[in-house]
Amino acid sequence: MKKKWTADKTRMLFEKPFFELMFQAQQEHRKYFNPNSIQISTLLSIKTGSCPEDCKYCPQSARYKTDVKKESLLEIEKIINAAKKAKSSGSSRFCMGAAWKNPKEQDIPYLEKIIQEIKKLGMETCMTLGSLNDIQAKKLSNAGLDFYNHNLDTSENFYSNVVTTRTYQERLNTLNVVRNSGIKICSGGIIGLGEKKQDRIELLMTLSNLSIPPESVPINMLVKIPGTPMENNKNVDPFDFIRIIAAARIMMPKSYIRLSAGRKNMNDQTQAMCFMAGANSIFYGCKLLTAENPEEQNDLKLLKKLNLHPEYQKYNTSKKFKYNSLVSSLKINKNQYYNADIS
Ligand code: SAM
Ligand code: DTB
Ligand code: SF4
Numbered sequence: 001m002k003k004k005w006t007a008d009k010t011r012m013l014f015e016k017p018f019f020e021l022m023f024q025a026q027q028e029h030r031k032y033f034n035p036n037s038i039q040i041s042t043l044l045s046i047k048t049g050s051c052p053e054d055c056k057y058c059p060q061s062a063r064y065k066t067d068v069k070k071e072s073l074l075e076i077e078k079i080i081n082a083a084k085k086a087k088s089s090g091s092s093r094f095c096m097g098a099a100w101k102n103p104k105e106q107d108i109p110y111l112e113k114i115i116q117e118i119k120k121l122g123m124e125t126c127m128t129l130g131s132l133n134d135i136q137a138k139k140l141s142n143a144g145l146d147f148y149n150h151n152l153d154t155s156e157n158f159y160s161n162v163v164t165t166r167t168y169q170e171r172l173n174t175l176n177v178v179r180n181s182g183i184k185i186c187s188g189g190i191i192g193l194g195e196k197k198q199d200r201i202e203l204l205m206t207l208s209n210l211s212i213p214p215e216s217v218p219i220n221m222l223v224k225i226p227g228t229p230m231e232n233n234k235n236v237d238p239f240d241f242i243r244i245i246a247a248a249r250i251m252m253p254k255s256y257i258r259l260s261a262g263r264k265n266m267n268d269q270t271q272a273m274c275f276m277a278g279a280n281s282i283f284y285g286c287k288l289l290t291a292e293n294p295e296e297q298n299d300l301k302l303l304k305k306l307n308l309h310p311e312y313q314k315y316n317t318s319k320k321f322k323y324n325s326l327v328s329s330l331k332i333n334k335n336q337y338y339n340a341d342i343s
Contacts, residue, residue, distance in 0.1 A: 025246035025278045028278065037311045038281065044094070045096075045097050048070060056230050059227065059290050064229065076113060086123070093146070094118050095128070126145075131171075132148070152168070153203075208251040243277075246278060264291075
């Protein structure tokens with residue numbers, strides 16, 4: 001039986017001296033991953049704005065007056081072109097987000113078609129569409145969807161301070177539906193919502209104690225968007241953030257830990273320490289869903305300085321992918337690239 005992360009054990013981890021925590025995280029990271037290899041995903045908002053939910057951090061909620069321009073579901077050609085562009089610049093996973101509470105039945109055939117077309121490009125697919133029922137999840141799974149992103153965001157106790165239009169249990173139910181459908185889970189949270197250390201501990205406990213922990217765990221730093229109720233939240237101390245990445249790495253050693261939203265506001269040194277603490281996935285491309293992400297050129301420079309290379313996808317046999325521009329602009333030696341994945 002899988003050992004549970006208890007509250008005491010997790011608190012002790014959080015309270016370890018910083019360098020001991022970092023050392024332990026690095027040891028765990030090296031058991032399952034090549035520490036110089038990084039998974040690269042690209043995001044696209046396929047349906048933007050006017051969301052009926054009231055997530056207090058989100059610029060896409062219809063409740064808040066932000067600069068986000070609402071758009072209806074994008075045409076398939078636009079989505080495929082964006083995926084092709086992402087692939088040619090080195091991304092191996094294409095993640096699509098829709099500002100919905102949940103998809104409607106009539107949207108499912110279109111979503112299936114999108115997944116099938118992107119899979120034909122040899123990319124992994126991820127979607128985040130709100131809550132799903134069993135039938136919808138099974139259909140998306142059969143169409144080839146690899147990952148479903150559905151964040152718990154924070155602790156169950158703090159949740160109602162962040163969202164009131166749904167419950168934590170509903171979020172957990174969707175994670176369960178996704179797990180049963182065979183789609184891999186991408187679930188994490190946001191730091192900087194006004195939560196306490198205890199809420200961060202509880203979030204990581206909940207994620208790591210799921211019957212199978214999420215394969216991918218995005219840790220977002222709040223992007224403070226003007227017009228949202230959280231626009232004036234206090235800044236997160238970068239060392240507290242690095243500590244959370246390290247704790248996530250130790251508690252979910254086999255999962256990809258994604259240094260997710262908020263990188264635009266982090267300096268290179270903070271990001272480097274997040275990678276040292278075990279983060280091994282990023283969103284690449286100058287836009288997240290609606291908010292800014294670092295410019296591609298800046299990321300390339302940083303990856304180069306740190307000798308980080310994109311993860312070699314075993315399933316991807318296309319020559320074009322192997323010699324993509326990200327690899328060539330990082331001047332990666334062919335052998336180094338092929339040997340990237342030690343798992
Ligand atoms: N509507 C779907 C849902 O919420 O499940 C999917 C899209 S939603 C924008 C995806 C995730 O983005 C949220 O769960 C949240 O964790 C993250 N997010 C949204 N706004 C953010 C912000 N301002 N800063 C950091 N992360 C944010
Ligand atoms: C996740 O945890 N972070 C991404 C992805 N999953 C979908 C989204 C970040 C959104 C940041 C705000 C925006 O771009 O609108
Ligand atoms: Fe809607 Fe998702 Fe934004 Fe919440 S986070 S308001 S559900 S788009």
